[in-house]
Amino acid sequence: MPELETCSGYKYLIESAYERETIKSMVRPAIAQVDTFKRYPETEKLELPRSWQLKEARIVPLLQNRRSKRTFDPKVIDLEDLAFMLWASQGITAKSGCYTFRTAPSGGALYPVETYLSIHRVKDVSPGLYHFDVENFCLDILTEHDVSDKVTAACLDQKFMAQSAVTVIWSAVIRRCMSKYGNRGMRYIFLDAGHVCQNLLIAAEATGNSACPVAAFYDDEINEILGINSNDETAIYTAAIGKKLSK
Numbered sequence: 724m725p726e727l728e729t730c731s732g733y734k735y736l737i738e739s740a741y742e743r744e745t746i747k748s749m750v751r752p753a754i755a756q757v758d759t760f761k762r763y764p765e766t767e768k769l770e771l772p773r774s775w776q777l778k779e780a781r782i783v784p785l786l787q788n789r790r791s792k793r794t795f796d797p798k799v800i801d802l803e804d805l806a807f808m809l810w811a812s813q814g815i816t817a818k819s820g821c822y823t824f825r826t827a828p829s830g831g832a833l834y835p836v837e838t839y840l841s842i843h844r845v846k847d848v849s850p851g852l853y854h855f856d857v858e859n860f861c862l863d864i865l866t867e868h869d870v871s872d873k874v875t876a877a878c879l880d881q882k883f884m885a886q887s888a889v890t891v892i893w894s895a896v897i898r899r900c901m902s903k904y905g906n907r908g909m910r911y912i913f914l915d916a917g918h919v920c921q922n923l924l925i926a927a928e929a930t931g932n933s934a935c936p937v938a939a940f941y942d943d944e945i946n947e948i949l950g951i952n953s954n955d956e957t958a959i960y961t962a963a964i965g966k967k968l969s970k
């Protein structure tokens with residue numbers, strides 16, 4: 724569809740894609756590094772209380788302990804845990820007229836993010852590629868062939884990913900958002916994906932699992948595994964999940 728291909732938001736997406744053949748020769752613009760913290764050394768300070776640590780005792784450990792983990796216990800994870808992570812990431816929580824609302828916010832309630840799962844080690848579930856059907860809260864079985872090695876290779880050969888029990892792959896249906904918001908819609912897509920991923924990471928922590936978000940991948944290779952066409956839908960984010968190693 725030419726109208727999408729001419730948009731600067733879409734062009735940026737294509738220009739910033741990684742390809743196996745060209746990644747080493749990609750020119751990275753020389754942009755000066757800056758500090759991680761913004762500091763106002765001269766200003767007066769207002770101390771913030773930490774008394775909420777006791778009041779919010781359920782959520783504090785989940786946020787405090789979440790860490791990107793790249794080693795996993797080789798045990799299977801339970802389907803119930805995976806289902807909870809999926810619900811936490813994008814489950815439907817309310818309906819109003821023709822709108823449905825979900826656990827994670829979405830610009831204009833358009834929900835451009837789709838969820839795929841490369842299942843490797845989930846109890847009583849065949850390894851393979853699945854799609855999360857949000858509407859019916861079930862998984863579409865796309866193939867019962869294990870694709871985890873292919874996914875690992877497509878994620879810049881980051882070897883730890885092959886040890887995950889599940890790798891979640893999020894794609895964006897670009898038109899869902901850009902048909903309403905134009906180029907600005909591209910921003911909203913990535914903001915949405917951040918919300919979805921963070922909810923899943925917290926749910927992983929809550930169920931005794933670990934996860935690591937991964938955004939470094941060869942776009943065309945991941946899209947090919949998912950069987951999607953980057954003109955309509957393209958992978959934007961992934962997360963490797965596995966049972967947390969006991970200390």
Ligand SMILES: Cc1cc2nc3c(=O)[nH]c(=O)nc-3n(C[C@H](O)[C@H](O)[C@H](O)COP(=O)(O)O)c2cc1C
Nearest residue numbers: 789790791792793878879881935936937938939940
């Ligand atoms: C957008 C994004 C992309 C990331 N991509 C990768 C990746 O490709 N490989 C990886 O090992 N970690 C990746 N990470 C994890 C970061 O390295 C990690 O979040 C960071 O070191 C901070 O550590 P923490 O998550 O434990 O707080 C990514 C994180 C984010 C938010």
